Amino acid sequence: MTALRILAAALAVALVPASGALAQGVSPATLSEACAGCHGSDGTTHGAAPTIANLKEEYFVTTMQEYKSGKRAATVMGRIAKGYSDDEIKAMAKYFDAKPFGRNPQKFDDAKAKTGAGLHKKYCDSCHEENGRKSDGIGVLAGQAAGYLAYSMADFKSGKREMEKRKKQKVDALFEEQGPAGVDALVHYYASQK
Amino acid sequence: MFRTNRRDFLKVSGAALAAGTVIGMPHVAKAAGGKVVVVGGGPAGATAARYLKRADATLDVTLIEANDSYHTCFMSNEAIGGERTVESLKVGFDGLKKAGIKVVKDMVTGIDGAGKKVTTQGGQTFAYDRCIMAPGIDFNYGSIDGYSAQAAETIPHAWKAGPQTTLLRKQLEAMPDGGVVLMAAPPNPYRCPPGPYERASMIAHYLKAKKPKSKIIILDPKDAFSKQGLFIKAWTELYGYGTPNALIEWVPGAKNGKMTKVDVKGMQLEGDFDKHKGAVINIIPAQKAGPIAFAAGLVEGAWCPVNLKTFESTKVAGVHVIGDATLNVAPMPKSGYIANSQAKVAAAAVVALLSGKEPGDPAFINTCYSVAGKDYAFSVAGVYRFNAAENKIIEVQGSGGLSPIDASAEDKKRELAYAHSWYANIVKDSWG
Known part of the structure; x- marks a missing residue:
């Protein structure tokens, strides 16, 4: 076992109580499912609001942080993004990254x-x-x-x-x-x- | 993956048990199925049923609803303004059935909390391990003397969408140009706080195009209302609010806007000091939780108190109450979005409790759009959490709030498009 592996194992053990405590907090699913009212179930839309399923974690985090800081203009997302901590945004990013990008039929010429x-x-x-x-x-x-x-x-x-x-x-x-x-x-x- | 594995395991453990071998996995065995009865097929009940099944496909979920379909209250003001059909507000329950939910057409009339079963008007009994109630609202017709369910056949409330929406729309269409529309607005708390003012906007929008000599007068027991600044600005820009030719007038409580009596035959609303005659009258009465909440003993006053983490009733153990009928959830509004959001939290709590786990902390979002006219909409948003120390729901500091009062024309137009998008998505998310 290399020193790094030992360290990783020790960390994993040390992290158990912490993640146990986190489990009492808001789960990524609970945080993310509330988004579906506007972005569709599992983040795939049926309307003008964008599909957020399968956004890569980093892209999701950057976008939310830009809404949160006001760097990126929005109608409503600035007000929503301010409701989430950096860790919560990361948790939601991971949740949506894992969802498939759905394609509901759209009208087109x-x-x-x-x-x-x-x-x-x-x-x-x-x-x-x-x-x-x-x-x-x-x-x-x-x-x-x-x-x-x-x-x-x-x-x-x-x-x-x-x-x-x-x-x-x-x-x-x-x-x-x-x-x-x-x-x-x-x-x-x-x-x-x- | 997880579900499949567990199902397979349960098959194996079931076989092992049958053979007389005990497997020491009580936690997993406990998660085996469980019966949940959901009462009510509106946005709260439908969402709860769908998200229960999503979380645990082995759950036996039965949704009991008195009607074959549901007409969404949200966007029904667009139907009253002639911007969409009442038919377009109709959702069926096939999506729920496809998700493996048993949908029963009947009306729940009672609950035996100790015996864990509900009884229906049709004489059926349904046993449950946990029950989720979405009673919606009922009206205190007595808040306006002379108003009743029967009177509503002539003077609609249109605060539950469907035939009532059609009735109000038809009356507006039949009204001659120059006719006055009266709306008696409700006292707090009630379903959809900005709803009466969006409705007045949509009626003015219709009058502007078709009956420009007419106007709508809102007679209000309140002195302030939801999104007031945004509505007043929209009315000023679109409907001449505050001028002699205004298509909308608002009479607040301080100016005797509170109506106490209706003369149905004479088409007249009366307050303590003033009388108003209308060609069309819309009365939105004071409200309370739906009838089943009272029959089941879930209420305290007019609404249902709940545990804010799980939405379990503080009155009847094993029964969770969600949506407009809840009491102590402020600052969360009685909105369709919040009903959908609460339903997911309650569903997750029920799944956790049925498998002997501690439910996680809740999180909620509300986004509520109001359509004020052509290419003109705005919103209020909120992100909510449970504060355990104070045992109350709080809005996350710095989040949420209203559309800016100086929003550009482009943003007002986008908010209208996003309102319609929201409608499409929340309907699918709730009913499948």
Whole structure:
């Protein structure tokens, strides 16, 4: 047994009473199930509010912390996020990361979705890989709520929501070259994905 | 995974027991099934049933509800304003059945707390290990002299959605332009605190488009109401509030807004000093817990006191009460979202108690949207916890609150979209 392993074993033993005490607190499921009223059962939506299932832990934590601090603008999430401690946010992040990203049927226009598929390849696929299904370190676009996607794009354009440099270049180019119709087509494409 | 393993284990242990071998796993054996009877198919009862089954598929869950379907009160004001159909508010119980819940159409009329069973109007008896009651609300018709269940067939309350919603909508449609709509608002506490004012907004929204010479007057026993600043601002921006041509007027208690009597035939509401004639009248009476709460001895005054960690009644052991009928849950409002949130906490507590475990601490969210007009909505939100030291529910400091009073037009529009999204999600989450 290496020293590290001994240490880990000792820690695990030492942690038992602590986690036992935590079990008397609010469980991750109890914290997270209350979100379903707006985000859908297990975090998969049926409306304009985003699906939060399968968000990677780090992405979830960053997003909630930005809502909590006011860095990211919101209608209601700023008020909600302030109700949770850092540890609780981490617990919810883990809970939702483990849930599958569901895709409930959304309305979309076929022609727009087809145009959007092309635009995705050109402007988005280098980060949002696998036709927008990639979730590692990035938001899932495929099957995400169309309403939420449209609001996000509007906020990126207005500067209300910040972007990384590389992403900003692509989004700026998209708006410049394709205009609102192009953005709309993209939203239809993501809404069309099952 | 866990459930499957446990089920398999139970099969094995059952066989072993049958063969006369005792396996020393009382904890697991205790978790074997358990009968839970849920009374009421509204958002609280339906959510509780669904989340019981989610937590433990081996539970035997029976939901007893008097009707074939439920019309959600939430969004029913949009139906009154003509923005959606009453039919669109209807939810059935197939989703619950698909989840393995036995849905029984009958009305629970009594509970034997010691014998752990409920009895129904139809003469059936259902035994339970734990019971979850979602009695909803009933009306104190006597709060307005002359008002009654029968009078409500002419002058609707429309505070339980369905035929009453349709009736009020039809009366508004039939009213000639220039007619005055009267609303007698209820005293606290009542289901959906911002509801009467959202309703007045939706009626004004309809009048503005179709009957601009008409107006709605809210006659209120209170001097303040939920989301007041936001509503007044919306009414000022949309309906000329405070001007001679206002589509909405609000008469507070201090200005004799409290109505005490109705003349059903004469279509007149009366207070201690003033009389008001209406072409259409909507009376939202004072409220109390649903009838079964009284029959079962669950009430203290008009509502049901509960253990704030488990929602077990402090009056009848083994019976949990959730939703609008609860007494001591303030500052949590009597809202659909809170009913759904409380139901999950109660379901988790019941599952823990049935398996001999200590229930975890609860956590709740409320998000309540009000639609004020075209592209115009706002919300109140709250995150709530149980404070064991003071034995009360508290709102987490710094969290929650109202939409900003200076929200942009875009944000008001988004809140409307999120309100509709909320509706779709909470209906699915509650009824499946």
